[in-house]
Every structure is written in structure tokens, then in C-alpha cells.
Amino acid sequence: MTRIAIIGAGIVGSTAAYYLSKYPAYQVTVFDHGLGQATKAAAGIISPWFSKRRHKAWYRLARLGADFYPSLVADLAAAGRETSFYQQTGVYLLKKNEAKLAELYQLAQSRRQESPLIGQLSLHSQSQVTERFPQLAGFEEALYASGGARVEGAELTRTLLDASGASLVTERVDLQVGETTYVVGGQPFDQVILACGAWLGQLLNPLGYEVDVKPQKGQLQDYFFDHLATETYPVVMPEGELDIIPFAQGKISVGASHENDRGFDLSLDSAILAKLETEALSYYPLLTAAKSKAQRVGIRAYTSDFSPFFGQVPHLPGVYAVSGLGSSGLTTGPLLAKNLVDLLVTGECLLPVTDYPIDRYIVKR
Missing domain, CATH: 3.30.70 (Alpha-Beta Plaits)
Known part of the structure; x- marks a missing residue:
């Protein structure tokens, strides 16, 4: 039996615990001190297709993260779990300069081939909008995408943790390096996932690391x-x-x-x-x-160039980390967690780790 500690019970930690539970050879314990977690305070929008960020690796991650949600929801529903935390109710995009909406419409149309989840795209007048969202005001036109979704972060993480069956320890812990194992919360573990967001530096600084992760x-x-x-x-x-x-x-x-x-x-x-x-x-x-x-x-948690990262922590075999997700955490977190589990279990994953290089943000002093 391989003992795994996950530090952090937010969107990354809870998703990782859920997918690790599908491997009987792994025994998972989740640690979370319960204060400040971004996911519990988050009301997420799953609609990355209008982003004009030029960072191609980030957009690919966000696009695939949105595409991953129906699979995650289907997995939980098949296990008999309530999935109302996620609903594709559509999204309206508003611009002060409404002439920009036509440009964004064309951008989203060009992305539909690789992301059919976008669904129907259309420009709606205010009267059309208020048929779906009564008494909405302050604009003349809005861009609509039927595939846009909203997700309640606290409900999602609670559902994932319950479905995982993992032990949850609500205390602040540190990471210690033993001779043959790692020690977290006074317990020995063979492998560790650091999913603690902005607190990553507080865990790794005592072990001699510089960590480019800041709190927002x-x-x-x-x-x-x-x-x-x-x-x-x-x-x-x-x-x-x-x-x-x-x-x-x-x-x-x-x-x-x-x-x-x-x-x-x-x-x-x-x-x-x-x-x-x-x-x-x-x-x-x-x-x-x-x-x-x-x-x-x-x-x-965000990095100096606002890019997320994941992978094995340099010079710590069996210790993995994900951080830097920023305000897109509910969009990208589940997919990053699933890929981290795949990397940990099989040594391979869908996302190219070189596009989200951990050694750019975590450096041994």
C-alpha cells in the first residue's frame, strides 16, 4: 500500500484525492487547516473562450479544463453523487464599448471547432437578454454562449472529498524529509502532493527552496x-x-x-x-x-508571470506540486489535478509538463 499525503483540500487537492481513490493500491490522507482556501470562497465561471491572453499554453489549459468538466461531472453522477454544483446555464459577456462584442464573437466562433462545448453563440439585444435574466440593465447588446457554466467551489470540493473516501485532517502541517519517507502531521508517507496554493512557499522555504508564488x-x-x-x-x-x-x-x-x-x-x-x-x-x-x-x-495563488505550474518538486522524488492558478482555479484546477495523478501513478499525462514547468517557479537554494 502506497501512502500519499495531500496538503490542501481545495479544488486541486480534492480532485486529486478523488482520482487517486480509483487506485486501490493508494491510501490517501488529506490535510487542510481550513482558513483562507480560495475554492471555498469562489463562485466560478467556466467560460474561457473569450480570453485574449496571448499565452498559448495557458489558453490550452483553460480550454481543456472547461472541456474536462462534463467528464468529471459524469464520473461523480455515475457514482451516485449530486452534481448541481455545476450547471451550464450559459454566459453573457458585456462590454462598455459594445463594438468589441462583434470582434469577440468572431474570436469565439474561430475557437468552436476545437471547443464545441462553447455551444450556441449569438448577439442579443437587452430585451432578448431580459427574457433569460429578468431586470438586467445597463447595456444595449450582449454576447451569449450557451455552453458557459457556473460552479460552486465549496460544494464541488465537498462532493469530491466525500466521494474519495480519503481521511481529512483539519490542522496546519509542515513537510519533513525523512530517511526513507516524508513526514506530514507526524505521519510517514511515501509520496506527497502539495496543493496548498499560496501557502506553498511556507512549506518549501524551510527546506531550502525559493518559491515564486504570491497571495492574491x-x-x-x-x-x-x-x-x-x-x-x-x-x-x-x-x-x-x-x-x-x-x-x-x-x-x-x-x-x-x-x-x-x-x-x-x-x-x-x-x-x-x-x-x-x-x-x-x-x-x-x-x-x-x-x-x-x-x-x-x-x-x-499567482506567479510573477501569472502562469500555473505542476510536476515533481526538484530534488524531492515523490513530492509533487500544483500552484499559480490565480482566478482561473476552478476552470483549470480539476484538469491539472487529474494530470498530476496520472503523472504520479503512470509517469505520463496528457498535458506537456514542459508547458507548465515547475522548476521555473520552485528553485533549490
């Missing part, structure tokens, strides 16, 4: 309504940080901020939340009628 604070606000059938509403993506993400049972999420200068601060910033709310109200004035609201804060 994200805040969002959830609004709760009575008598709104929000489960059918599409996601709305205006320009900037703001997204409006409807979920089931009258819940609409607004956010999230991208704060690169706050370290690991998990306190709520009312000024930032108020700014997001003011911008959201210009598109959806009905927010003022919410019966209640709640706030979420999490810490994302």
Missing part, C-alpha cells in the same frame, strides 16, 4: 432572494473584476476582487465590497431587494 486576496458577496428562479439565469460577465453569478435557490454572487497587496489578510474590506456592489447595481438594480447577504474571502 479575493472578496465576493452573496445575495439571497425569495421567489426568484435564479437556477436558470445565465452568468453575466461585464468588463473588469465584476461578475454576476446566479445559483439555485435565489442566490446571486457578486465579485470577486483581485487584491495583490494584502498578503494573507482575511478580513473583510467594506469599501471594496461596496465598490463591487455599486458596479453590480448598475446592471442589476434588484440587488437592493435581497432579503439578506453574506460575504466570502479567500486567498488565490
